[in-house]
Amino acid sequence: MEEIVSDKKIDIKGLKCPYTFVKSKLAIEGMEKGQVLEILLDYKEASNSIPKSMEAHGHKVLKVENINDTDWVLLIKKEKD
Amino acid sequence: MDFTEDQIMRYSRHIILPEVGGKGQEKIAKAKVFMIGAGGLGCPVGYYLTAAGVGTLAMIDNDDVELSNLQRQIAHSTNTIGMPKVESAQATFGALNPDVNIVPLKFRLSKDNILDLIADYDIVIDGSDNFPTRYLVNDACVIAKKPLVSGAILRFEGHVTTVLPGDGHCYRCLFEEMPPPGLVPSCQEAGVLGVLPGIIGGLQAMETLKLILGKGDVLKETLLIYDALKTTFRKVKVRKNPECPVCGDNPSIKELQDYEANYCSS
Secondary structure (H helix, E strand, O other): OOOOOOOOOEEEOOOOHHHHHHHHHHHHOOOOOOOOOOOOEEEHHHHHHHHHHHHHHHOOEEEEOOOOOOOEEEEEEEEOO | OOOHHHHHHOOOOHHHHOHHHHHHHHHHHHOEEEOOOOOOOOHHHHHHHHHHHOOOEEEEEOOOOOOOOOOOOOOOOOHHHEEEHHHHHHHHHHHHOOEEEEEEOOOOOOOOOOOHHHOOOOEEEEEEHHHHHHHHHHHHHHHHHHOOEEEEEEEOOEEEEEEEOOOOOOOOOOOOOOOOOOOOHHHHHEOOOOOOOHHHHHHHHHHHHHHHHOOOOOOOOOEEEOOOOEEEEEEEEOOOOOOOOOOOOOOOOOOOHHHHHHHOOO
């Protein structure tokens, strides 16, 4: 499988909802269409809610991965300004 | 614009909205609004716009806080009786959100100062309680091409309409001339249920934010009438009048008049 390279990474470990999404949204707003945002988080609920909210905003969720006991990595492609 | 961590927290419920986001919040933070009156309508309008984080909020009112105001004018308090309303409101709004630049103006609005006063502002909000001021503000906004969010209340009924000069009706398309003195009673004579200005002021604040964000439909060419006793909202279509004396094709009003004198002599 082809490795996806992200254009921007944010670490929002320690944050809870809704700030997990607020931070992710502000990050993606500052990017160009077609670019990929990588989000590292440790709030389980957000691993579910951020992808849903990003899709509702018109972006594409490329990956949701539980990388260890506590952390998740999300890859979101910006598809809408 | 880079938000501080505190601002991200404060405005998080705005930022989450697809229609607002960081970009919309930035527009709100750059907006300059000019409010006529710091009374029944001005208090809730200013309160919510301050909470929303507008950049600059100017308010003009020449009155002092009285005990009889406190049944509805929620920015004032028992402790500020006797204080200028604009200072009382400034203290309340400043405590709510120190991000907002609040400009208190304690003097009377007139035909000689209004155009200079509103020149640097993006949107004008009318929360005045008398017809000469209402017509002065309308004519000035048409002449200066400033969007105007107008509200009015009496007893159990409230009106809201949004004037976009050059793109829709104005207040004179709706009511061409002031009613003769004495025909329409004032709040002082007729009373007003205290929650009513909260509802109408809330609608004015919402109209203002939508204008700032450029989202949704505002009350352009529309008069919204709220009847609190029946709990009904009615929208009445208002056409732009091509023969309107101020915004029509051949306007007779090209400069501001002496509204107060016209009112008393008519």
